[in-house]
Amino acid sequence: MAMSFVPRAAFPSLAHLPRSYFLGHHKSGLQKMKTLLSSIDLVIECRDYRVPLTSRNPLFEESLEGKERLVLYTKRDLGGRDTKNEEIIAKWHAPTPTMFVRNGNDEGSEASRRKSVGKLLDFLREHAQQRWKLVGHRIIVVGMPNVGKSTLLNALRAHGIGKGKVAKTGAQPGVTRKIGSGVKIIPSEDDAASMDETSKKRYKGVGGGVYLVDTPGVFIPYVPDAEAMMKLALCGSVKDSIIPPVMLADYLLYHMNLIDPTLYAEYVPGPTNDIVELLEGIARKTGRLGKGGKADTEGTALWMIQKWRTGNLGAFLLDKVSEEGLEVSKLAEKERVPSISQARKAQREMRRERSKMRGQA
Numbered sequence: 001m002a003m004s005f006v007p008r009a010a011f012p013s014l015a016h017l018p019r020s021y022f023l024g025h026h027k028s029g030l031q032k033m034k035t036l037l038s039s040i041d042l043v044i045e046c047r048d049y050r051v052p053l054t055s056r057n058p059l060f061e062e063s064l065e066g067k068e069r070l071v072l073y074t075k076r077d078l079g080g081r082d083t084k085n086e087e088i089i090a091k092w093h094a095p096t097p098t099m100f101v102r103n104g105n106d107e108g109s110e111a112s113r114r115k116s117v118g119k120l121l122d123f124l125r126e127h128a129q130q131r132w133k134l135v136g137h138r139i140i141v142v143g144m145p146n147v148g149k150s151t152l153l154n155a156l157r158a159h160g161i162g163k164g165k166v167a168k169t170g171a172q173p174g175v176t177r178k179i180g181s182g183v184k185i186i187p188s189e190d191d192a193a194s195m196d197e198t199s200k201k202r203y204k205g206v207g208g209g210v211y212l213v214d215t216p217g218v219f220i221p222y223v224p225d226a227e228a229m230m231k232l233a234l235c236g237s238v239k240d241s242i243i244p245p246v247m248l249a250d251y252l253l254y255h256m257n258l259i260d261p262t263l264y265a266e267y268v269p270g271p272t273n274d275i276v277e278l279l280e281g282i283a284r285k286t287g288r289l290g291k292g293g294k295a296d297t298e299g300t301a302l303w304m305i306q307k308w309r310t311g312n313l314g315a316f317l318l319d320k321v322s323e324e325g326l327e328v329s330k331l332a333e334k335e336r337v338p339s340i341s342q343a344r345k346a347q348r349e350m351r352r353e354r355s356k357m358r359g360q361a
Ligand SMILES: Nc1nc2c(ncn2[C@@H]2O[C@H](COP(=O)(O)OP(=O)(O)OP(=O)(O)O)[C@@H](O)[C@H]2O)c(=O)[nH]1
Pocket: 074, 075, 076, 077, 078, 101, 102, 103, 104, 105, 143, 144, 145, 146, 147, 148, 149, 150, 151, 152, 168, 169, 170, 171, 172, 173, 174, 175, 176, 177, 215, 216, 217, 218, 310, 311
């Protein structure tokens, strides 16, 4: 009888993993956001649906306090079909409104994108309607790097006023570096009045129009929990050069094994906890073999991660979402993220420790 497969119950120690990715343009972006706040009517705080707890950045809550907020989960399409998690997550945030968008750009996703973006536009139109302003309604969109802010802006603009792409998007974090001046996503009543009948029905106007301000992604100053850093890296919030790709792929394998080992069944004969075995299997199947038939494990690891990021190696969450766990998770989250000065101190200590270790080696 074949031995039954036992997935790893925990991921091996990550003690010396880099835990920071807080860059100059993150800090300056945050400062600029604060100066803009007085002219902003609503903050859309984006979080990645696959990591609803880990992609929370308390810097936003601190810096943008006092403003009306909508928590928007992006990449909903990458989190599986189960809708129970959506209900639980919305409960966490109540009375703050919570919405979910699917902005995947693969074939067949157009209908679900339209539906989710349409729902969001209705919400924003209503928000503007209730606070009617001749000068236009201004919304700022904030979130961690690579969470999908610029993609969202483009989708809202396309569906809201029928105009083409304005913001650059990309598979790596840090594509948006500067805060723009605001892009129209819903026409003003005057704009709508001059449209033909078909466009009038399609792009309903409101007050002085609705404008969206895109911002650069801002990372958490210091992530004391190493596993959280792995999750953020896997979701693309951290540049791929920061964490060794094979280690990241191994972390993905650990999650896949807990969810369903058949997700990678086409590459190896059976479930495995050995990342090298899986990478070699993938390399053979996809022709990623170097000189002498040896697998390019690093390149294959990057390929595997990218495949998961685009929803082609299973769609599932990396954070545990549970009603019971909510208070515990919220508390843990609060304590998890220290202020920028505390973070600097912790970073200095980590650097000292690392150089001490290098000295001993
Ligand atoms: N499947 C899926 N992919 C998405 C979604 N939203 C964004 N993406 C992808 O995620 C990547 C990052 O999107 P961006 O819009 O550039 O992210 P950003 O938040 O503006 O990134 P920064 O410039 O780092 O702030 C791109 O490859 C997008 O195609 C989504 O809802 N579903």
